[in-house]
Amino acid sequence: MNELDRRLIAEIQCGLPLVSRPYARIGARLGLSEDEVLARIRALQENGAIKRFGVIVRHHELGYHANAMVVWDVADADVHAIGAQMSALDYVTLCYRRPRQLPDWPYNLFCMIHGQDRDSVLANIAELIARCHLENIPYQVLFSRRRFKQCGARYAPSTDAGPLQRMGT
Amino acid sequence: MDAKDREIINELQGGFPVCEHPYAEAAHRLDLTEDELIERLRALLAQGILSRFGPMYHAERMGGGLTLAAMQIPPADFERVAGQVNAFAEVAHNYARDHALNMWFVLATETRERIDEVLREIEQQTGYRVYNMPKIEEFFIGLRFAV
Known part of the structure; x- marks a missing residue:
């Protein structure tokens, strides 16, 4: 990544302009041609710096009112296989292995489940336990109570005074 | 939000074209005009249903x-x-x-x-x-x- 890539990232991190030729608009702000912007964005996608390009939804506004982080204390030898199994289930929206924080926090596998309400999330968890054979694995369900802040991660200082779109994650 | 909005969200969560006229290309797949797609995206952003429209970075x-x-x-x-x-x-x-x-x-x-x-x-x-x-x-x- 070079300085120009950083400026490009800063330019689009708040969202693509909602105009017919958004990449040309971005290029005009950066002193680049439309082709140069397209080539750089494709390169950032190829090297994985941009992992996805598209719409980012707000779960709550879409009717997903219950959001649970489910944490599991899985033997280190099994965590990779179980994480892979969990992440294949369509109601699991994120799945990560994270470090334990002993003695306070023994859990090393985290998954997120969003549902219309708490009961439907709990039903998903029961099904997940049966499907992945986790009957003897200690776990906890951390429902969210309140969302204080949900704005986009910023990876570069914004060059624009006013973001074109609302920030979000 | 109507059925077409849902279709837009489902379609565009998976990706967005990187080409000269990306809205026109995406609109074509959704059976919309370019202007209709842009207007609907603007409304979904204004309503807060979409938080953002653009790249997800790998930090x-x-x-x-x-x-x-x-x-x-x-x-x-x-x-x-x-x-x-x-x-x-x-x-x-x-x-x-x-x-x-x-x-x-x-x-x-x-x-x-x-x-x-x-x-x-x-x-x-x-x-x-x-x-x-x-x-x-x-x-x-x-x-x-x-x-």
Whole structure:
């Protein structure tokens, strides 16, 4: 990544302009041609710096009112296989292995489940336990109570005074 | 939000064209005109159904830092600490959750080193310990939200 890539990232991190030729608009702000912007964005996608390009939804506004982080204390030898199994289930929206924080926090596998309400999330968890054979694995369900802040991660200082779109994650 | 909006969200969660007329190309797949798609996206953003329309970055591959952090805050002190934590620009989102560790937030920083600095600053300002839980492994999720 070079300085120009950083400026490009800063330019689009708040969202693509909602105009017919958004990449040309971005290029005009950066002193680049439309082709140069397209080539750089494709390169950032190829090297994985941009992992996805598209719409980012707000779960709550879409009717997903219950959001649970489910944490599991899985033997280190099994965590990779179980994480892979969990992440294949369509109601699991994120799945990560994270470090334990002993003695306070023994859990090393985290998954997120969003549902219309708490009961439907709990039903998903029961099904997940049966499907992945986790009957003897200690776990906890951390429902969210309140969302204080949900704005986009910023990876570069914004060059624009006013973001074109609302920030979000 | 109508059936066409749902179709747009489902279609565009998977990706967006990188070409000269991306809205026209996406609109064609959705059986809309370019102007109709742009107008609908503008409305979905204004209503807050979409939080953003653009790239999702891979923080680490861009040289940045990303982590999940948790704190245990007594209820009486929760508002004060939430205000202090949310004031950091690096805090991307923050949720109160049902657990002794009752505050969970994501930190995204421009450099990896900055993660530890911000966590130390949060501890100093709030007076409470921060548990840092960076990812060790990410399991690939194929499907997005079906709406």
